[in-house]
Structures are given as structure tokens and as C-alpha cells.
Amino acid sequence: MRRILIVGGGYAGFYAAWKLEKNLRHHEAEVTLVDPVIARHTDFPVDERGFVVVRPDLRVGTEAEPVADAWAAGDDAAVPDLASPVPGARTVPNAQHAYRQGKLLARNIIATLRGRAPKPYVHHSLGAIATLGLGRGIFQYQRLVLKGLPAWLMHRGYHVLAVPTWERKVRVLAVWLTQALFGRDILSLASMQHPRVAFVATPNDRGALSRESAPRSLGPGLSPRRGWRRSCRSFPPRGRSPRSGSPA
Structure with missing residues (x-):
């Protein structure tokens, strides 16, 4: 049985491990998740900022010199931003990219195990959203701007959708609803x-x-x-x- 070692327990590592465990066939591969910092403690190629150099399909290395059976995504990976018009641009190390890169990383690993070609990572921005306190938020997409309670609800809904498995989605939503009805638990x-x-x-x-x-x-x-x-x-x-x- 093949063994897949995922190093890093952030957004990208967690979602990659979750998708692999969910979609791999029985006895197709074994997934192990560990969480050390390895960017400066391995011989992986790094850029001038210390990020692991990866190709658009999230394989470690360059087009000329790929590293066999090594993948990287998330905050420690210099992922090319194919949606940017700037040549040589890299994706911003934030949760939005790490969340999507982790899912694509799992799909690409499964594709290579089954003899298919991996897909490159391309993500077009869906706008910016943030909360400004309880019941207040702001959302912007190009010229569209929403403020107040609708933006706050959109922010909460987006995070519920990002939580893996329906069980955790229901749990998180239930906690938020009880806080809205009875207030937050206060602890010094x-x-x-x-x-x-x-x-x-x-x-x-x-x-x-x-x-x-x-x-x-x-x-x-x-x-x-x-x-x-x-x-x-x-x-x-x-x-x-x-x-x-x-x-x-």
C-alpha cells in the first residue's frame, strides 16, 4: 500500500488530508498528517522569501526540475497565481487560497494515483468580506458593496460552508444560534x-x-x-x- 505523508496541519494540510481520506479507495493509499515546520529543514527548493517552490499543479519544483512524489500548498508554498495579469505573481498566503489549494492538492494526488493528469490551481477572487463587530460587516465585489447585517450574515454563512463535514457544520451553526438567543458564555x-x-x-x-x-x-x-x-x-x-x- 502506498503511503501519503502530509506535512503541515493548517488549512491546506487539513483539507487535503480530509479529502484524501474521503475519496481514496480502500487499500489504495494510507494518509498520515504531521505538523512540523519543514520549509527550512529540507532540501526542497525555496524562493527568495523562503517559500517552497511549486508548479501550478502544486507539485514541488519547477517545470524543468520537478521533485518526485512531493507536493506543497498553503502559506509555505510559492504557488503561481495564474489568475493574475502580473508575470511571476504568487498567490497570497491566506485562508482562502489554502482552503482551495488543499482540496485541489487532494484531487491531484488521487488523479496521479489513478493515471490521470493533475490540474493547475486557478482561483479568481470572489471579493472581500469582513465583520466589524456583532451584526455588522462589509462585503465588496468590484463595484458592489454591502454593509451592515446582510454582509455579516454572508460572512457567517461563508464560514459555515467552509467547515468540513455536515456534522461540524451543524455543530458550529447550533453554537452560533444559541449564542444569538442566550448570549455568549463569559469567562474571566x-x-x-x-x-x-x-x-x-x-x-x-x-x-x-x-x-x-x-x-x-x-x-x-x-x-x-x-x-x-x-x-x-x-x-x-x-x-x-x-x-x-x-x-x-
Whole structure:
């Protein structure tokens, strides 16, 4: 059985691995996904910016000197931008290109395994979209501009469509709908960094901690460890009354 090693767990690597696992036949190839940074630790050809040189079909190398059984896509790959009128242009390293390159990479690998020719990567921009807060967004395609809630909904819908598998799409959409109905879950970052402090500090110390994300101390002469010991000593011995010292 052939083995396909995908190096890089970003958008391109994840979508390539997902598409391969979904479309490969049984025992046709084994897919392994790892996530180190290899651009500067291999003998792959790189350009002046340090990106891996690839051909339009996402194979590593040039037309004259290809690297056998090596493919690259995503942020670390210098993919030629065939849709640009500028000679020698490269695709921008962003999620839109990585998402589409990962899918094409999987299709091209499957095509070569089955004796077909791989296809070049060509993507024409569909415009720009961004959110400007909850319920506000902006979308632009050439002279068409949308603002406000419609653009925000388009942005959310685009990301739901980009999530792989229908199970994850439904999960993400369900979380967003519950947040719209009941609000977001609020959690203090300080409570995540120091979860033990809420049980050992005094109310004044907890108030000071909520105002500072990472305090160095909880007050004069009080640290989390000392506070914990002090709270333990404040309890009476087992079987004793706290006032009289007699058995309870």
C-alpha cells in the first residue's frame, strides 16, 4: 500500500488530508498528517522569501526540475497565481487560497494515483468580506458593496460552508444560534490562568485579581499556597466543636 505523508496541519494540510481520506479507495493509499515546520529543514527548493517552490499543479519544483512524489500548498508554498495579469505573481498566503489549494492538492494526488493528469490551481477572487463587530460587516465585489447585517450574515454563512463535514457544520451553526438567543458564555481570563485562587483567596483578593489578568501576589503576606494552608488550619480538628473543643 502506498503511503501519503502530509506535512503541515493548517488549512491546506487539513483539507487535503480530509479529502484524501474521503475519496481514496480502500487499500489504495494510507494518509498520515504531521505538523512540523519543514520549509527550512529540507532540501526542497525555496524562493527568495523562503517559500517552497511549486508548479501550478502544486507539485514541488519547477517545470524543468520537478521533485518526485512531493507536493506543497498553503502559506509555505510559492504557488503561481495564474489568475493574475502580473508575470511571476504568487498567490497570497491566506485562508482562502489554502482552503482551495488543499482540496485541489487532494484531487491531484488521487488523479496521479489513478493515471490521470493533475490540474493547475486557478482561483479568481470572489471579493472581500469582513465583520466589524456583532451584526455588522462589509462585503465588496468590484463595484458592489454591502454593509451592515446582510454582509455579516454572508460572512457567517461563508464560514459555515467552509467547515468540513455536515456534522461540524451543524455543530458550529447550533453554537452560533444559541449564542444569538442566550448570549455568549463569559469567562474571566484570570480564572483560567489561576483557577485555584477562587477557592483560597479572600473577596478583596479576588476583586484585585479580576482587575489584573496575571497578578504577582494576592495581597500582603498572602500567596496561593499560604492562603491554602491558612484556610486548612482554620477548620477545627475532626470530631471537635469549633468553640468548646468538645466532641460534636
